[in-house]
Amino acid sequence: MEERLQKILSTAGICSRRASEAYLTAGRVTVNGEAAQLGQRADPETDVICVDGVPVKTTPKPIYVMLNKPRGYVTTVSDEQGRKTVMDLLRGIAGRIYPVGRLDMDSEGLLLLTNDGVLAQGLLHPSHEVSKEYHVTVSGALENAAERLARVRDVGGLPIRPAQVRLLRQDEGQAVFSIVIHEGRNRQIRRMCAQCGLKVQRLQRVREQQLRLGDLPLGKWRYLTEREVADLKNRA
Numbered sequence: 001m002e003e004r005l006q007k008i009l010s011t012a013g014i015c016s017r018r019a020s021e022a023y024l025t026a027g028r029v030t031v032n033g034e035a036a037q038l039g040q041r042a043d044p045e046t047d048v049i050c051v052d053g054v055p056v057k058t059t060p061k062p063i064y065v066m067l068n069k070p071r072g073y074v075t076t077v078s079d080e081q082g083r084k085t086v087m088d089l090l091r092g093i094a095g096r097i098y099p100v101g102r103l104d105m106d107s108e109g110l111l112l113l114t115n116d117g118v119l120a121q122g123l124l125h126p127s128h129e130v131s132k133e134y135h136v137t138v139s140g141a142l143e144n145a146a147e148r149l150a151r152v153r154d155v156g157g158l159p160i161r162p163a164q165v166r167l168l169r170q171d172e173g174q175a176v177f178s179i180v181i182h183e184g185r186n187r188q189i190r191r192m193c194a195q196c197g198l199k200v201q202r203l204q205r206v207r208e209q210q211l212r213l214g215d216l217p218l219g220k221w222r223y224l225t226e227r228e229v230a231d232l233k234n235r236a
Contacts, residue, residue, distance in 0.1 A: 002041040005029060005049070012044075013060045013095040013115060014051055016077070028052050060115055063097050064224040064232075065090065067111045068216045075102040075111065086111060089219055100124065104187060109134070109205035110213040112232075113221075119233060123208075129182045130235060133207035134189055139174040141197035146177060148196045155191040163192065174201060209235050 009020040009029070021038060023029050029036040030050045036042075042049055044058035069075070073084045077098060086099060090113070100112040100120045114120055123130050138145070146165045154160060164180040179189055193200050206213045210231045216222060224232075 002043045005036055005040050008044050012056045012058050060095050062116045063095050064229050065113045065221050067221040068218050069103050069108050069111045070219045071106055071108050074105050075099045107203040130209050131180055131182055133180045135204045135206050137176045137202040138193055138198040138200055140199045142175050152192045152195055155185050155188050
């Protein structure tokens with residue numbers, strides 16, 4: 001099936017769609033031995049597509065990465081406002097990968113990135129009910145907070161399943177809870193806390209399905225093991 005060359009190059013991990021326009025304009029891309037034009041379409045299964053004379057592999061090797069995202073980074077490949085993105089933390093990876101889901105800029109913890117679109121869609125689809133565990137540090141109305149959080153049934157007017165809430169520790173003036181959710185609505189846990197009179201001090205994702213953050217240092221990444229990939233695929 002024919003697709004725009006920009007999409008083909010991006011899917012193959014050569015460059016972004018925006019950068020591919022510069023490749024095409026500079027004459028670095030050929031299709032069946034002839035210089036390609038901006039906006040041209042090709043069939044990656046039947047056409048020979050080359051960049052700088054090297055054939056493009058249209059089925060890139062699958063890459064699965066876990067990042068311990070720090071605060072202050074947005075979960076996008078690029079940002080029009082010039083903010084730091086999680087891609088700034090990923091050095092030394094041979095191929096383009098994309099975040100699976102989001103963590104807001106002020107949140108931290110486990111972020112999965114991959115070029116496996118089938119797995120990503122499976123993990124994100126609501127019907128698969130992939131569980132995500134967060135550790136949230138809060139202050140404010142702490143009395144019976146765990147019970148009140150577990151009773152929240154909607155955020156922003158959208159229904160949610162009851163969260164599993166467990167008190168991990170409590171000091172004077174603040175507490176840390178484990179909260180397990182499935183839907184992943186936009187800023188869901190922050191909105192749940194706000195409904196219960198709680199102010200979020202820190203929000204960290206520590207688990208997605210069976211994949212655990214463990215002792216991965218903040219701001220660092222690692223490849224997933226074969227077992228971890230298999231567990232995610234079984235769920236997705």
